Amino acid sequence: QVQLVQSGAEVREPGASVRVSCKASGYTFTNYYIHWVRQAPGQGLEWMGGINPNGVSTRNAQKFEGRVIMTRDTSTSTVYMELRRLTSEDTAVYYCARGVAATMTTYFQHWGQGTLVIVSS
Amino acid sequence: EIVLTQSPGTLSLSPGERATFSCRTSQSVSSSYLAWYQHRPGQAPRLLIYGASSRAAGIPDRFSGSGSGTDFTLTISRLQPEDFAVYFCQHYGSSPTFGGGTKVEIK
Numbered sequence: 001q002v003q004l005v006q007s008g009a010e011v012r013e014p015g016a017s018v019r020v021s022c023k024a025s026g027y028t029f030t031n032y033y034i035h036w037v038r039q040a041p042g043q044g045l046e047w048m049g050g051i052n053p054n055g056v057s058t059r060n061a062q063k064f065e066g067r068v069i070m071t072r073d074t075s076t077s078t079v080y081m082e083l084r085r086l087t088s089e090d091t092a093v094y095y096c097a098r099g100v101a102a103t104m105t106t107y108f109q110h111w112g113q114g115t116l117v118i119v120s121s
Numbered sequence: 122e123i124v125l126t127q128s129p130g131t132l133s134l135s136p137g138e139r140a141t142f143s144c145r146t147s148q149s150v151s152s153s154y155l156a157w158y159q160h161r162p163g164q165a166p167r168l169l170i171y172g173a174s175s176r177a178a179g180i181p182d183r184f185s186g187s188g189s190g191t192d193f194t195l196t197i198s199r200l201q202p203e204d205f206a207v208y209f210c211q212h213y214g215s216s217p218t219f220g221g222g223t224k225v226e227i228k
Binding site: 035037039044045046047059061062095097099104105106107108109111112113114 | 122165167171177
């Protein structure tokens with residue numbers, strides 16, 4: 001079955017960067033986009049961007065342009081999301097998610113377990 | 122960017138009651154691109170409905186979705202204890218966006 005397993009919780013100081021990983025299994029890794037969605041405390045879900053593991057095509061939400069970098073390692077079926085220049089407002093649970101088609105525009109059928117990132121001095 | 126507005130913010134209901142959630146989009150969208158998720162604390166979101174009205178695999182038939190244009194609705198016919206959670210709508214266009222969520226709490 002499809003599984004997305006994320007890396008563990010992270011604590012960073014303001015101004016630092018964080019990288020979260022999402023290891024996929026149970027399907028052909030290069031056939032589906034992986035997206036990143038976050039939820040800050042008391043807030044709703046926020047889409048950050050997506051990456052096509054096949055051709056390294058990425059699309060980010062305008063809010064995160066220039067600050068988020070998504071990469072993939074096809075040898076380990078892992079996608080990485082790096083967020084730079086962290087502020088306290090980046091404290092959130094970060095999820096990776098996969099759709100049901102080989103396009104950007106799909107709903108998210110499968111989700112990782114979430115990674116808590118705390119930004120604090 | 123399409124903005125999704127959910128109402129009410131919180132619903133206080135008892136098990137067995139009917140729950141109705143609203144999701145309004147800032148511009149008309151294809152119903153093919155509207156989804157609903159359930160989110161329980163400490164868990165990953167769970168897909169309930171896609172294409173505005175199609176139930177995802179394994180979702181009980183007490184969950185139903187409807188709507189078109191700018192107004193969409195999620196209905197739970199009879200609330201079960203495990204249904205008390207937060208519900209989000211999503212437009213999954215080229216730049217996906219989520220509504221702010223509706224929390225269903227036990228009355």
